[in-house]
Amino acid sequence: MEVLGEHYRTIWLNDDNWSVTVIDQTRLPHHFQLTHLSSLADAIDAISNMVVRGAPLIGATAAYGICLGLHADASLESLRNAAKGLKAARPTAVNLQRVVDDMTSLLSPLPEYERCKVAYSFAAELCDADVKTCYQIGTHGLAIIEDQWRKAKNEGLQRLNILTHCNAGWLATVDWGTALAPVYMAHNSGVPIHIWVDETRPRNQGSHLTAWELAQQGIPHTIIVDNAGGHLMQLGEVDLCIVGTDRTTRSGDVCNKIGTYLKALAAYDNDIPFYVAVPESSIDWQISDGLLEIPIEERDGREVSHIQGQAENGELQEISILGSESNISNYGFDVTPSHLVSGLISERGLCEASSYGLRSLFPERFPDYA
Amino acid sequence: MEVLGEHYRTIWLNDDNWSVTVIDQTRLPHHFQLTHLSSLADAIDAISNMVVRGAPLIGATAAYGICLGLHADASLESLRNAAKGLKAARPTAVNLQRVVDDMTSLLSPLPEYERCKVAYSFAAELCDADVKTCYQIGTHGLAIIEDQWRKAKNEGLQRLNILTHCNAGWLATVDWGTALAPVYMAHNSGVPIHIWVDETRPRNQGSHLTAWELAQQGIPHTIIVDNAGGHLMQLGEVDLCIVGTDRTTRSGDVCNKIGTYLKALAAYDNDIPFYVAVPESSIDWQISDGLLEIPIEERDGREVSHIQGQAENGELQEISILGSESNISNYGFDVTPSHLVSGLISERGLCEASSYGLRSLFPERFPDYA
Numbered sequence: 157m158e159v160l161g162e163h164y165r166t167i168w169l170n171d172d173n174w175s176v177t178v179i180d181q182t183r184l185p186h187h188f189q190l191t192h193l194s195s196l197a198d199a200i201d202a203i204s205n206m207v208v209r210g211a212p213l214i215g216a217t218a219a220y221g222i223c224l225g226l227h228a229d230a231s232l233e234s235l236r237n238a239a240k241g242l243k244a245a246r247p248t249a250v251n252l253q254r255v256v257d258d259m260t261s262l263l264s265p266l267p268e269y270e271r272c273k274v275a276y277s278f279a280a281e282l283c284d285a286d287v288k289t290c291y292q293i294g295t296h297g298l299a300i301i302e303d304q305w306r307k308a309k310n311e312g313l314q315r316l317n318i319l320t321h322c323n324a325g326w327l328a329t330v331d332w333g334t335a336l337a338p339v340y341m342a343h344n345s346g347v348p349i350h351i352w353v354d355e356t357r358p359r360n361q362g363s364h365l366t367a368w369e370l371a372q373q374g375i376p377h378t379i380i381v382d383n384a385g386g387h388l389m390q391l392g393e394v395d396l397c398i399v400g401t402d403r404t405t406r407s408g409d410v411c412n413k414i415g416t417y418l419k420a421l422a423a424y425d426n427d428i429p430f431y432v433a434v435p436e437s438s439i440d441w442q443i444s445d446g447l448l449e450i451p452i453e454e455r456d457g458r459e460v461s462h463i464q465g466q467a468e469n470g471e472l473q474e475i476s477i478l479g480s481e482s483n484i485s486n487y488g489f490d491v492t493p494s495h496l497v498s499g500l501i502s503e504r505g506l507c508e509a510s511s512y513g514l515r516s517l518f519p520e521r522f523p524d525y526a
Numbered sequence: 527m528e529v530l531g532e533h534y535r536t537i538w539l540n541d542d543n544w545s546v547t548v549i550d551q552t553r554l555p556h557h558f559q560l561t562h563l564s565s566l567a568d569a570i571d572a573i574s575n576m577v578v579r580g581a582p583l584i585g586a587t588a589a590y591g592i593c594l595g596l597h598a599d600a601s602l603e604s605l606r607n608a609a610k611g612l613k614a615a616r617p618t619a620v621n622l623q624r625v626v627d628d629m630t631s632l633l634s635p636l637p638e639y640e641r642c643k644v645a646y647s648f649a650a651e652l653c654d655a656d657v658k659t660c661y662q663i664g665t666h667g668l669a670i671i672e673d674q675w676r677k678a679k680n681e682g683l684q685r686l687n688i689l690t691h692c693n694a695g696w697l698a699t700v701d702w703g704t705a706l707a708p709v710y711m712a713h714n715s716g717v718p719i720h721i722w723v724d725e726t727r728p729r730n731q732g733s734h735l736t737a738w739e740l741a742q743q744g745i746p747h748t749i750i751v752d753n754a755g756g757h758l759m760q761l762g763e764v765d766l767c768i769v770g771t772d773r774t775t776r777s778g779d780v781c782n783k784i785g786t787y788l789k790a791l792a793a794y795d796n797d798i799p800f801y802v803a804v805p806e807s808s809i810d811w812q813i814s815d816g817l818l819e820i821p822i823e824e825r826d827g828r829e830v831s832h833i834q835g836q837a838e839n840g841e842l843q844e845i846s847i848l849g850s851e852s853n854i855s856n857y858g859f860d861v862t863p864s865h866l867v868s869g870l871i872s873e874r875g876l877c878e879a880s881s882y883g884l885r886s887l888f889p890e891r892f893p894d895y896a
Binding site (some may be wrong): 184185234250352353356357360364367371376377378379380382383384385386387388390413414418419421425452461462463464466467468474475478479481484485487489500514 | 554555556617669690697722723725726727728733734737738740741746747748749750751752754755756757758760777782783785788789791792795817822830831832834835836837844845846847848851852853854855856857859860861873891
């Protein structure tokens, strides 16, 4: 995707062929600032301080974190130390755990002099694979948007209004995004789209990240508070919803950023298609009941009680927006039952949000039905 | 209600018998600060700058605004000038328009030497009548809470969890509140309640005002972002919802703070009773279809893009939380269709959210059915 008219991924190897650069997402949308990672500690800090976030990008950063650790010291002890430090940086991030485990298994048996080179190849391939996955989700999702736009145009509408929640965009992945990949492709192929961007409290990934990345691509969009989406749907101002997912069950229940369920209810109540972009890496084939089987992370209340923004002097500042005498609860995610989801968009194509639908795309995951 | 253990209304006549004091609600929850109103201009400023807000309290402040204008100059011209200035302070507030028109009709024909005294009597009676209305809503709503608590206790629960949105509490009225009056009475009569307080973006009346007034009464409560209510309902952590209303139709459609509709959908989806506290003054007997007939106010985008809070040095500060390249949409209210509402709580009692239900309490409003 583009920033100030220039193409960027969210993470890349520098010309020195060993250090890495990422975009500091904690400073968006106010400042576009690059951060140089030149040690394992830098990579761990970037992940734990949310300089990078989004499951695919966390995975890519962890892969380069292993590389940076081995670049300094390619011993088995160094590898184990890197793996342990990275896994602890965001304990609940599934991609991170998987990438680190895969790399540890791959690299441990190798002779010390080969480890570093193989690690860098692995990280580069991981990034390219992520771009390809997102691109494929984009092409499959584009078909949905084009279809909706044909209908909307026939009803005399001038633009197609798409609502999204949180950030499942370019910034959450290496390039393209998941939920936003179809949006970028639709824009590139001339569909007149307009995006309603949910603010997405408490961390405001919608208004901070999604709005910023859409603005950089020149895509018309409007920020709304999380309370507003239902009203816009009642008014007929939303034609389609597309969101991402952190974890989807084999039956099609979708765990995503807190508040997704409320938007799915409103879409259902107003007959608006509600799609979820689901890379295979986010499907948990072990579980079927999202409400009963997915543990929901409770996060620090400080995310609710404090907020960062730009003061009049242009500096970033954090202020407290609550009184001190109240408890705070801060669940990070919720579960949207599959019956509220119109369909899933994976890298292999579109399917119904059900085990039947997922089986049609991933038959190897349902061997009992063969 | 109490602040720091002392009883307060939200507005009162001072010992000098002509000037008025209100609580500056723009500084809550960080600072409890009283503001002295000693002129018509002070009253207009307090209303337009939202030092006072909430339809009943705006009405009461407008009544005392007329008094203050007449205290300085009891001429007919002064009365007309006061009426015009107050009406322009919050153009969409229905109570304000009604109070000002009623007082103008009452006071215009009077001899100049009587106007001021009659005006102060009117204002005092208006405040007392508001307290009585809220008290009655409280007693009728208490029956619902006690009923729910009996059920919850039989299921072995330790407390009754009630969710509310925005602030329909003491601070929105002269005393007691509408949606919160039953909550205060339940607490006073020993029902172990706990309140989930929706933050209520963009103006955060939930986390700023509702949380503060509950804390002052010592009522257990927890602040959540607006995105969280659906998830809590899925978990079984919400037993009852009670909200206020800005305008309710004769058919029981409820216009209230943006986001109310999303909570009503989630309550319906999870079989949780959803009640609305409706003083007769907020019922619009002229309209039946809330979605088609209630115009929804679009407010300044600055409410979304900027936020006030307390900096580390303890001072209140406003920061910008959005980038500058995005549009903002900011609808103030939404409409919850009557079929999602379990019942209405008015000063005359409880009823179904329908014209049938409202007719049972307000037969004089349905003369054709007599």
